[in-house]
Amino acid sequence: MTADLETLHSWRAEGWRGLRVGVLGAAVVGFAAADTLVELGCEVLVVGERATEERTTLLDVIGARLELGDAAAQRDALAAFAPDLLVVSPGFHPDVPALAWAAEAGVPVLGDVELAWRLRDKTGTPAEWITITGTNGKTTTTQLTTAMLREGGLRARACGNIGSPVLDAIREPDGWDVLVVELSSYQLHWMSEVSPAxxxxxxxxxxxxxxxxxxxxxxxxxxxxxERTRVACVYNVEDPVTEQLVRDADVVEGCRAIGFTRGVPRVSEVGIVEEVLVDRAFLDERRTSALELTTLHALDEAGLSAPHVVADVLAASALARAVGVEPRAIRDALAAFRLDAHRIQPVAEVDGVRWIDDSKATNPHAAAASLGAFDRVVWVAGGLTKGVDVAPLVEAVAAADRLRGAVVIGRDTAAFTEALARHAPGVPVAVVPDVDTDRVMPLAVEAARSLAGPGDVVLLAPAAASMDQFTDYADRGDRFAAAVRALPQGGAARTE
Structure with missing residues (x-):
């Protein structure tokens, strides 16, 4: 048989007990799903390519089965198990063998976020949800929003793609007032019923x-x-695609479209007037008045003044205001907030050259925002491009006359060197050969130092993913920072 999803909309639904559920993926999200389902009384089989020794042991302890193998073996294990329902971890493409089998067999599939939405009443009154996505800035905006909510007296929890599965958050014993859920495009692909505030x-x-x-x-x-948003769909006035997505969405009646802009806001927008961030959306007198949230000077003191970070601040402010957080709480939260590591993070200043780690700029859009924050840049770039053309980024940066040099690392070197040769022929370029991971950043930093002069910024903003040479973007950034700090210092130096 297959699960009747119409009956499975509560933690207390009788249909969960005894249900046979397959879980695709044996990493963090897969384990959270298995743990949740076992607690519900389901019979659970987890399939994946690999699992850590600790996770393997824990799955056995909680009473879930684990089958590891390649994609075909995962499909075969699920087919033999004959699940009533399949829960998929983010990142599995719909045409992988296990999911193709489920479609052919008529087995319903839920993503982890959709499953969490159905079970959100475990601890009593469900928390409100705020959902956040975008090509860039998701994590910063999620953290900013959470900080604002907490400063406003709400028990708020950041979760989802930010690192802690939503399924763990909805099961925490004391519950939450608001869950701030960062969502990747992979997670959104499987969502169908989530209805955020x-x-x-x-x-x-x-x-x-x-x-x-x-x-x-x-x-x-x-x-x-x-989809199904109830109070406010927040969009980027400077990115018309986001406004069109709001227009196309099927929302709950009464939901408002709220814009954020680094320019002067119109009615129903948050923005900036004479270096003051203001709200013209969440007040009755919005046609004639605005509420002060903070100032650009205060953001600069908090290290939040880069243009793309200011945009994140405005978006987070709109989300917080949508659930009733007062302007004073927003101002105080921003004064205390600090950006994560690897997000335009100062590393050191050596001989008049500033070294900045923005390893989290894993695509051209993020790198463009980072490069736009500085006037004279030696750019450290490269990695896995994920099928995205980097030439428009290189052309734009070259046209702005910001580049003093470029150092290219990673597997997809040619994508960068060819674009630089075409669009920035006068810019010196150094290419780090395909070497052991331990040698990549020392060589890149040494090459960048030879290209940089006093007043320049050496910026690690790779515009590409990191998994060709590093564990993740944090590993890449950490190795960059370590190599910078190992540089011989000819004159006065300051480490951040």
Whole structure:
């Protein structure tokens, strides 16, 4: 038999007990799903390519079965198990053998976020949800929003793509007032019933085209965040695609479209007037008045003054205001907030050259925002391009006359060197050969130092993913920072 999803809309639904559920993926999200389902009384089989020794042991302890193997073996294990329902971890493409089998067999499939939405009443009154996506800025905006809510007296929890599965958050014993859920396009692909209080698409640029197949499919996945929103769909006035996604969304009657802009806001927008961030959306007198949230000077003191970060601040402010957070709480939260590591993070200043780690700029859109924050840049770039063309980024940066040099690392070196030769022929370029991971950043930093002079910024903003040479973007950034700090210092130096 297959699960009747219409009966499975509560933690207390009788239909969960005894249900046979397959879980595709044995990493963090897969384990959270298995743990949740076992607690519900389901019979659970987890399939995946690999699992850590600790996770293997824990799955055995909680009473879930684990079958590891390649894609075909995962399909065969699920077919033999004959699940009533399949829960999929983010990142599995719909045409992988296990999911193709489920479609052919008529087995319903839920993503982890959709499953969490159905079970959100475990601890009593369900928390409100705020959902956040975009090509870039998701994590920063999620953290900013959470900080604002907490400063406003709400028990708020950041979860989802930010690192802690939503399924763990909805099961925490004391519950929450608000869950701030960061969502990737992979997670959004599987969502069908989530109905948040407020939602946002921060920006849209080509990314993950190798997974989605086209820019249109990627945009459509992002736009799903707006579906069924109840209070406010927040969009980026400077990115018309996000506004169109709001127009296309099927929302709850009474939901408002709220814009954020680094310019002067119109009615129903948050923005900036004479270096003051203001709200013209969530007040009755919005046609004639505005509420002060903070100032650009205060953001600069908090290290939040880069243009793309200011945009994130405005988006987070709109989301917080949508659930009733007062302007004073927003101001105080921003004064205390600090950006994560690897997000335009100062590393050191050596001989008049500033070294900045923005390893989290894993696509051209993020790198463009980072490069735009500095006037004279030696750019450290490269990695896995994920099917995205980097030439428009290089052309734009070259036209702005910001580049003093470039150092290219990673597997997809040719994509960068060819674009630089075409669009920035006068810019010196150094290429780090394909060497052991331990040697990549020392060589890159030494090459960058030879290209940089006093007043320049050496910026690690790779515009590409990191998994060709590093564990993840954090590993890449950490190795960059370590190599910078190992440089011989000819004069006065300051480490951040």
């Amino acid at each position: 407020a939602s946002v698409v921060l920006n849209i640029a080509d990314d993950h085209l190798d997974w989605h197949g086209s820019a249109e499919a990627y945009r459509a996945a992002k736009g799903r965040v707006y």
